[in-house]
Amino acid sequence: MRLILLLLLLPCIVNAQKTPLDYVDPNIGSVHSRWFFYTPAAHPFGMAKPAPSTNGQYGNKWGWEAVGYDGTHTSIEGFVNFHEFQVGGVSLMPTTGKLVTVPGKLGEEDAGYRSRFKKENEVAQPGYYSVFLDDYKVKAELTSTERVAFHRYTFDQNEEGNILFDIGNTQGESGAVVDASVRITKDNKVEGFVITHPGYAKYYQPGSYVKMYFVAELNQLPMRVDAFNKETIHIGERSSIGKGAGLALKFNTSTKKDVEVKIGLSYTSIENAALNLTTEASTLNFDQAKEKAQNEWREKLGRIAVKGGSEEHLTKFYTALYHAILGRGIESDVNGNYPSINGGIGQIPLDNEGKPTYNHYNTDAVWGAFWNLTQLWALAYPDYYNQFIQCQLDIYKDGGWLADGVATNKYVSGVGTNYMGLVIASAYNRGIRDFDVETAYKAIYKNEMGWMNRPLGAGKADTKVWVEKGYVPLTSNEEYYSASNADGSQFSASHTLEYSFSAYAAAQMAKALGKNEDYEMFMERAKGWEKLFDSSTGFIRPKLPNGEFVEEFDPKKVWTGFQEGNAWQYTFYVPHDAKGLIKKIGEEEFNKRLDGVFETAAITKFGGGETVDAFAGLENVYNHGNQPSLHIAWLYNYANQPEKTQYWVREICNVFYGTDQTHGYGYGQDEDQGQLGAWYVLAGIGLFDVEGGTGATPTLQMALPQFEEITIRLDQKFYAGKELKILTKGNPTAHHYIKSAKWNGEKLTNVFLPWIEITNGGVLEIKSSAKHK
Numbered sequence: 146m147r148l149i150l151l152l153l154l155l156p157c158i159v160n161a162q163k164t165p166l167d168y169v170d171p172n173i174g175s176v177h178s179r180w181f182f183y184t185p186a187a188h189p190f191g192m193a194k195p196a197p198s199t200n201g202q203y204g205n206k207w208g209w210e211a212v213g214y215d216g217t218h219t220s221i222e223g224f225v226n227f228h229e230f231q232v233g234g235v236s237l238m239p240t241t242g243k244l245v246t247v248p249g250k251l252g253e254e255d256a257g258y259r260s261r262f263k264k265e266n267e268v269a270q271p272g273y274y275s276v277f278l279d280d281y282k283v284k285a286e287l288t289s290t291e292r293v294a295f296h297r298y299t300f301d302q303n304e305e306g307n308i309l310f311d312i313g314n315t316q317g318e319s320g321a322v323v324d325a326s327v328r329i330t331k332d333n334k335v336e337g338f339v340i341t342h343p344g345y346a347k348y349y350q351p352g353s354y355v356k357m358y359f360v361a362e363l364n365q366l367p368m369r370v371d372a373f374n375k376e377t378i379h380i381g382e383r384s385s386i387g388k389g390a391g392l393a394l395k396f397n398t399s400t401k402k403d404v405e406v407k408i409g410l411s412y413t414s415i416e417n418a419a420l421n422l423t424t425e426a427s428t429l430n431f432d433q434a435k436e437k438a439q440n441e442w443r444e445k446l447g448r449i450a451v452k453g454g455s456e457e458h459l460t461k462f463y464t465a466l467y468h469a470i471l472g473r474g475i476e477s478d479v480n481g482n483y484p485s486i487n488g489g490i491g492q493i494p495l496d497n498e499g500k501p502t503y504n505h506y507n508t509d510a511v512w513g514a515f516w517n518l519t520q521l522w523a524l525a526y527p528d529y530y531n532q533f534i535q536c537q538l539d540i541y542k543d544g545g546w547l548a549d550g551v552a553t554n555k556y557v558s559g560v561g562t563n564y565m566g567l568v569i570a571s572a573y574n575r576g577i578r579d580f581d582v583e584t585a586y587k588a589i590y591k592n593e594m595g596w597m598n599r600p601l602g603a604g605k606a607d608t609k610v611w612v613e614k615g616y617v618p619l620t621s622n623e624e625y626y627s628a629s630n631a632d633g634s635q636f637s638a639s640h641t642l643e644y645s646f647s648a649y650a651a652a653q654m655a656k657a658l659g660k661n662e663d664y665e666m667f668m669e670r671a672k673g674w675e676k677l678f679d680s681s682t683g684f685i686r687p688k689l690p691n692g693e694f695v696e697e698f699d700p701k702k703v704w705t706g707f708q709e710g711n712a713w714q715y716t717f718y719v720p721h722d723a724k725g726l727i728k729k730i731g732e733e734e735f736n737k738r739l740d741g742v743f744e745t746a747a748i749t750k751f752g753g754g755e756t757v758d759a760f761a762g763l764e765n766v767y768n769h770g771n772q773p774s775l776h777i778a779w780l781y782n783y784a785n786q787p788e789k790t791q792y793w794v795r796e797i798c799n800v801f802y803g804t805d806q807t808h809g810y811g812y813g814q815d816e817d818q819g820q821l822g823a824w825y826v827l828a829g830i831g832l833f834d835v836e837g838g839t840g841a842t843p844t845l846q847m848a849l850p851q852f853e854e855i856t857i858r859l860d861q862k863f864y865a866g867k868e869l870k871i872l873t874k875g876n877p878t879a880h881h882y883i884k885s886a887k888w889n890g891e892k893l894t895n896v897f898l899p900w901i902e903i904t905n906g907g908v909l910e911i912k913s914s915a916k917h918k
Contacts, residue, residue, distance in 0.1 A: 164443055164446075164447070165447055165450070166270065166271050166443050166463075168459045168460050168462070168464070169271050169446070169464050169466075169467040170269075170460055171269040171270070171274075171467070172216060172806050173460075173461075173464050173803070173805065174808075174809020174810045175215065175809070176215055176216045176217055176757065176807040176813055177211045177215065177757050177759070178211055178214065178215065178216075178813075179209070179213070179318075179817075179818075180201070180212055180213040180230075180233055180317035180318040181194070181213075181229055181317075181318075181509075183214035184196040184228045184471065185269040185271065185272075185287075186287035186294075187228075187272075187289055187471060188289050188290060188438055188442075189470045189471065190291075190470060190473065190474050190475060190506065190529060191289055191290075191291045191292070191475060192227075192292045192412075192475040192476065193289040193290065193291065193294040194226065194227065194228035194229070194289070194294075195224055195225070195288075195289055195294040195295070195408075196213075196214060196224065196225060197221045197223075197224055197274065198213055198214055198221065198224070198225045198317070199213070199214050199220065199251065200213065200218065200251055201214075201315075201316045202222060202223075204318075204319075204320065204321075205317075205318060206344075207344055208231060208318050208320065208344030208345050209318065209345075209759075212318065213317045216264075216806030217807075219263075220254045220259045220260060220262065221259060221260055221276065221285075222238070222248035222257070223236035223238040223248060223259075223309075224236065224238065224285060224296060225316050225317070226359065226408055227316070227319075228317065229474060229476075229507040230508070230550065230552055230559075231318050231319060231320070231343035231344075231345050231552035231555075231557045232343070232355055232507060232553060233316035233317030233319035233341075234312070234316045234319055234341060235312060235316075235339065235357060235359050235410070236310075236312070236314070237309065237311070237406065238258055238308070238309045239283045239285060239298040239300070239306060239307065239308050239404070240258050240260075240281055240307045241281045241282070241283070241303045241305065241307065244307060244371065244378060244393055245257060245258040246258070246309065246373040246375065246376060246377075246378060246391060247376055248311070254280070260278035260280035260283075261279045262276050262277060262278055262279055263277070266279075271438075271439065271442035271446070271467055272288055272289070272435060272438030272442045273286070273438070273439065274286070274287040274288075275287070281303070281306075282300075282301060283298055283299065283301075283303075283306065284298070284299040285297075286298075286431065288431060289438055290425040290429070290437065292409065292410055292411070292421040292422075292425055292475065292479065293407055293426040293434075294407075294408040294410065295405070295408075295435070297403055297406075298404045299402050299403050300396075300398035300402050300404070304397070304399040305397060305398060305399075306395070306396050306398045306404065307396070308393075308394045308396070308406065309392070309393050309394075310327055310337075310391055310394070311391045312325045312326070312327045312337050312338075312385075312391055312392075313325030313327075313374070313385070313387060313389045313391060315341070318344075319341040320341045320346075320347065320355075321341065321342050322340070322388050322389075323340045323342050323354055324338075324339075324386075324387065325338065325339040325340070325387060325388065325389075326384070326385070326386045326387075326390060327390050327392050328385075328392070329370050329384070329392060333363065333366055333367070334360055334361060334419075335359075336358075336359065336360045336361070336415050337358075337359060337390075338357060338358045338359070338415065339356075339357050340354050340356050341354065341355045341357075342354055342355075343355055343552060343555075343557065345550075345557035345558070345559075345626065346555045348627075349555075349556040349557055349558050349600075349602035350555050350556040350557075350601075353488070353555040353556070355412075355552055356413075356484070356553065357411075358411045358412070359409065359410050359418050360408070360415060360418040360422055361406050361408045361409075362406070362407045362408075362409075362422060363394075363405065363406050364403070364405040365396060365401055365404060367396055368395050368397050369394075369395040370383050370393070370394055371395075372385035372390075373385060373390075373391045373392070374387060374390055374391070375388075377389075378393075405430065405431050407426050407429075408422070409421040409425075411478055412483070412484045412553045413478055413484055413490050414482075414490075417479075417480065417482055420478065420479060421478055425479065445526075446463060446466055446470075447858075448525045448526070449525055449826070449855065449856075449857050450857075450858075451829070451852040451854065451856075452853060453852050453854055454851050454852040454853065454877070454878055455878045457804060458878060462826060462851065462852075464804075464822070465821075465822035465824075465826050465829070466822065466823075466826050467822070468816060468822035469517075469521055469819040469822045469823040469826060470819070471819065472509070472818035472819045473509070473533075473818060474506060474507055475507075476504075476505045476551075476554065477493060477501065477505035479500075479501075480501070481494070483505040483554065484554045485544075485554060486540050486543050486548070486551070486554045486555065486556070487543050487544055493539070503531070503532040504532050505536040506536050507551060507552055508550055508551055509550050509557075510550040510557075510558060510560055510562075510564075511549060511550070511564045512549070513771075513775060513817075513820060514564070514568065515564065515568065515837025515838065515839070516772070516775040516820075516824065516833075516835075517775065517820045517824040517827065518820055518823045519568055519572070519837065519838065520827055520833065520834055520838065520845075523572065523575045523577060523838060524869075524903075525857055526860075527864070528860055528862065528863075530572055530577055531572070531577050531579050531580060533568075534568070534569050534572055534577075534580050534585070537565055537568075537569065537588075538569075538580060538581060538585060538588060541584070542584070544600075546591065546595070546599065546600060546602075546603035547563060547565040547566060547569075547592045547603065548563075548565065548602065549562060549563040549564065549565055549603070549604045556601070556602020558604040560708055560709070561605075561606065562604045562640060562643055563604030563605050564643070564647060565592060566589035566592040566593055566650065566651055567646065567647040567650040567651075569588070570589055570651055570654040571837055571839050573585070573654050573657070574650075574657070574838055574839065574840065574841065574843055575838050575843055576863060576900075576901075577863055579863070582658070586654060586655070586660070589654065590651065590663065592647075593644070593647060593648055593651050593667070593670075594608070594612060596608040596609040596612060596631065604627070605629075605640075605644070606627050606629040606630050606631065607629040607630065607632075607637075608631075609631040610631060610632055610633055611640070611641070611644050611673075615669075615673050615676055616676040616677055616688060617633055617634050617637040617640040617641045617644070618632075618633040618634075618687075618688055618692075619633060619635070619637040619638070619688065619689055619690075619705070620632055620633030620635065620637070621635065622634060628708075633690060635704065635706075636704075636706065636707060636708035637688070637706050638685055638686070638688075638707055638712070638715060639706065639708045639710065639715050639718070640708075641676070642677075642718040642719065644670070644673060645671050645674045645719070645721070646671070646719075646720060646721050646839070648668075648670035648671045648673070649668070649671035649721035650839035651663075652664050652667030652671060653839060653840060653841040655667055671721060672722075674718075674719050674726075675729075679694055679698075682698070683716075683730050683734070683738075684698075684712045685718070686698055686712065687706030698712075700712035700713050700716075701764055701766070707773075709760070709763055709773065710763060710768065710773040710774070711763070711764060713742070713766040713767070714766070714767065714768060714774050714777070715773055717777045718773060720776055721836055721839055721840075723780055723784075723835060727784050735784050736781070736784050736789075739777070739781060739789070740789070742766045742767050742777065743767065743796075745765075746765065746766060746768075747796065749762060749765055750811070751767060751768075751796075751811075752765075752769050752801055752814055753765070753770060753811065754812070755808075755812050756812060758812075759813065759815040761811070761813070761814060762811070769797055769801045769811065769821075770814030770815065770821070771814070771815070772817070772820065775820075775824055776833075776837075778790055778793040778794050779794070779833050779848075782847075782896050782897070783835070787895075787896045788882055788917040790896075791848045791881055791882050791883055792881045792882070794848040795828075795848070795849065795851075795881045797828070798825060798829070798851070802821075828851075829851045829852070830851075830857070831848045831911075832845040832846070832847060832848075832898070833845060833846055833848065834846060834900075842899060842900070843900040844898055844899055846897055846898075847883065847896040847897075847911075848896075849873070849880060849881060849883050850871055851877055851878065852871075852873065853872070853874075853877060854871070854872055855870070855871040856868055856869070857870075859906060864905070864906075865904065866903075866904055866905045866906020866907065867906050868906055869903055869906060869907065870907070870908045870909070871908075871909045871911070872910050872911070873911045873913055874910075874913065875912055875913030875914065877913050879915070880913035880914055880915050882913065882914040882915070883911055884912040884918055885912045886910065886912070887909070887910040888902070888907060888908075889907040
């Protein structure tokens, strides 16, 4: 009887032993994913992101399309160490037999050095990746520290093995190779660099390049070294330069089967790559590095500890959190050197121990990040958020402008706008202020109002006309990346809405700093959206330079006046004045419209249905696969129907998000370096801010959490409280609704919780319900 009872209890015991790391599945959503998406072996926010590539050598036309690793592919062409927005390079590949120095194409595996593999022989965890390469009978393993990639290749059935350093070829989003070099030194270290010209950098900062440096240390000496440039092999040579440059190292693996490689990385110099290697990894072997990386992941993931939910919700939640803290990785060295936007090498201030006081980070655009990443950073990772801002202020000091997105501190504005001022102001409003506030405000002011000599890379090329008219007029502009100039924009209406929102954020910071004239000016600009509200249709409608609305107007039409969306989606894009928008439309009509939007969106699974494409769903009335729609489900909270926010937020979590390689973040839609993941985390804990922290006294609005118990560790460097605990009684897995709620024992009468109270710490008690009361 005792044995039977023990067997019945065993699943519960095993489940209790699982950590947040165990719930993460990096393979979710890996079909049709971006270059930086699939990097399981990386450190949280790390520079080193070693990962398998199935088609990274293909590159992409415009610099953003899916490339790198795809869950449907069955062969691997190499293990690449740099993975960021517009950054990719330094590939390694173990092989056996005849030396082949080109990877070959998918479906033509025997024509190159790529190898077939089976998904069942692949292991992907935060901080670790392994796969068995069928063609070579080699087990490949990857892990990392912040700036050092670790590779281990086990040649179990071979007496000789090769490791290829393929340096001078295109990888992912990084664009064409301009120059490359690789050599093996007298002390048998492999070192070199690759310089690339990404599409976004080419457009937004002409003449700028992405430079990647490395130094590799191996645990055994090669018995032979050959150099190559693509197909051409240079027998016995120990170095190679130019496009296609690479080295082939042959090892005797008859007695020592494992070849371990530590690769120090840097964006500034070979010397700093070597320093990063020595500082972070000189005393670590592969297994120690793996343990350290996974402990770091446990700490970062564990800052939000959840209990009492379904396996599906736990898997979605921690995989989403993993993606939110995976991307936007370090670009500075251990000594504080960083690649400056002006082409030189910058220096981060050092503390009394000679260590940098913060890090610099690469980042895709922060377009929409205020509805996901920055809310999550503020709540659980304010230390990272603060460093992110310090990095941006250095860019401002070095180059004169804030940057919407950067690749090794080169301007790579994602969509030609610039929300960095809002990101900084909202951090200030939340109490994250360990940076030069006065310089920050100057940078914000310039970002909102400055147009003279504004570089393309600073985004907002239409600032001049925005300042003059208070709205951006629709003009015909077919430039691929920005579609804007001083006279107007192809995306005029969405830009007007965005600039109104960021002006509101600047206004609140101005008021807090006692800059009352600036406050009044920015608040007037925050009303810019009203100039485009067409009361005859109830939609935001583009205007021409003469001030008249466009005549032919289809609210479902994409790209004319609206970037990556349409009037159905963008009319709700007044997050700083939701009450004002509701008043213009009328509360009853507003709620009816929201009802219709979500009832219609449910048919296409809140995105583009099952169409595998990043832009699927752009023409729909709601598209969760892209940023402009991410706040809409939460607007019911402002229109006195919070139960509908609770219902639709949960439906989006259950339907749009999945747990397989194709259905992860929609169907092949763009997860955008943690943005869709962070949104799920916020929905999972039931807290979200439509205003994105821009209010003078920010709040978080509630929905029903997915778990019985949530504990969020608060950083007492920034906040007075130690932890936020959310307890939900009932059945939060199956239920959709909040029956009642208490904050620190006091009954709540609405769903708005002040940010200051949350960060002072406390207990939120909720009772769930299957039906709206």
